[in-house]
Amino acid sequence: xxxLPGHPSEYSANQSSSDNLLWQYVQSLNPETVAQLxxxxxxxxxxxxxxxxxxxGNLPPEHFGMTISTSRENLGQMLASAMMSGYFLHQAKQRxxxxxxxxxxxxx
Numbered sequence: 001x002x003x004l005p006g007h008p009s010e011y012s013a014n015q016s017s018s019d020n021l022l023w024q025y026v027q028s029l030n031p032e033t034v035a036q037l038x039x040x041x042x043x044x045x046x047x048x049x050x051x052x053x054x055x056x057g058n059l060p061p062e063h064f065g066m067t068i069s070t071s072r073e074n075l076g077q078m079l080a081s082a083m084m085s086g087y088f089l090h091q092a093k094q095r096x097x098x099x100x101x102x103x104x105x106x107x108x
Contacts, residue, residue, distance in 0.1 A: 044089040051085055 026034070055078060056068060070078075 041090060041093055044086060044093060047089055048082060048086055052082060055081075 029037075057066065059066060
């Protein structure tokens with residue numbers, strides 16, 4: 001993973017931003033919608049915090065002064081993993097809410 005100026009990342013090397021339909025869609029949203037989509041779900045944030053603590057170590061910060069060193073590539077991989085976990089958890093929460101709504105319709 002080389003993100004130096006003039007060196008596109010492996011993800012962007014084959015695609016320009018004008019070809020990315022998702023990016024175009026996000027740019028077309030009004031600021032209120034973007035702000036609403038940017039709000040973290042408390043349950044998702046809690047699970048992600050637990051996952052990151054598991055990856056980095058679970059020592060209580062009030063008793064230990066820790067410094068974590070890693071390479072840029074490993075940090076990028078960890079960030080990508082955390083982002084994918086967040087996306088997955090967000091989708092799972094939406095599905096859970098949809099299932100609850102459908103159960104309410106069937107029980108009526």
